Amino acid sequence: MKRRVLLWMILFLLLSAPASAGLNVVATLPWIGSIAREIGGDRVRVRVLVRPTQDAHYVEARPSMILAARRADLLMYNGLDLEAGYLPVLVESSRNPRIQPGMPGDVDCSRFVEVLQGDAATGRADRSMGDIHPLGNPHYHLSPKNIARVARGMADSLSAVDPGNRDLYMANLAAFERKLSQKLKQWSGAGLEGGRFVAYHRFFEYLAAEFGFHIVGYIEEKPGIPPSAAHIQEVMERMKEDGVTKILTTVYQVGREGRYVSERTGAELVVLPHDVGSMKGVDDWFGLIDRILEVLKGGTGGGR
Secondary structure, eight states: OHHHHHHHHHHHHHHTOHHHHOEEEEESSHHHHHHHHHHHGGGEEEEEOSOTTSOTTSOOOOHHHHHHHHHOSEEEEOOTTTTTTTHHHHHHHHTOGGGSTTSTTEEEGGGGSOOOOOTTOSSOOOGGGOSOOTTOOSOGGGOHHHHHHHHHHHHHHHHHHOGGGHHHHHHHHHHHHHHHHHHHHHHTTOOOTTOEEEESSTTOHHHHHHHTOEEEEESOSBTTBOOOHHHHHHHHHHHHHHTOOEEEEEGGGOOHHHHHHHHHHOOEEEEEOOSTTSSTTOOSHHHHHHHHHHHHHHTOOOOO
16 A cells, blocks of 8 residues: 555656656747747747647637646746737736746847837727827737847746756757857848839838848738728829739738739739748748748749
8 A cells, every 4th residue: 555655646746747848838829939939949848829720919819728728837028918818818818827927938029129019009099090009019029130039038038047057048048049150141132222112011010121122012901900992092103103913911811802913013013921830831930931031032923
């Protein structure tokens, strides 16, 4: 009997020892999970909440998400209110002290980056204005410079929660930075400088800023709200004046308005991956940028 009790005690200790099992990292978006895996390596188990094909602006909290948050050692999220529709519910309902605001497990990745001005950085903001982002444009994951900062922030955050493995996280960070340095040399030949595009949504501003091209107009009149016929006509006239021949959109934003503008102007509708896993072969963050630049250079129109 004593032996059986002892065996049960050993089994319980093994199952309840988080240090030996590694860290549970919950990431809201696929790109966050991708980088967390690179920095955390074998020390982390990563659960991603939002599917690659989903529009991150329209996600609802589910019981499975709350359960994941309850078990998390770290919660890593995009920030800038991109997850405002569901993240506060998850954090509060999880009753997990490790991921509450201000705790080491609360990792807002946006605090590590340089943010571009949002759609309504000052003044009144309400739903009639669409999916505005008063805190700044939240799509900074298409910025290699910002991702370098995010990777370092993740390494520091993991080290704060798991200081005994800081050397491992810093070694993984160094490997990530070396790979990024090599990729930047490769990406520098993208040849997009001076290019002029129309986009469906305000999604590519960080990419444009770092690779030297321009977004001269948007098919959306207000973010997240279908455009009026008058606005579409204005966009088409602007495209003609500026000689724009490509319309940039993403997998979840290929709507009738974009197709209509493409058909009426003859401009190519270029479908780009918006996140890791949103197109076949886009398996990590590096692959995401590879594919976007490849499609923009080749004008193949993307595809899934």
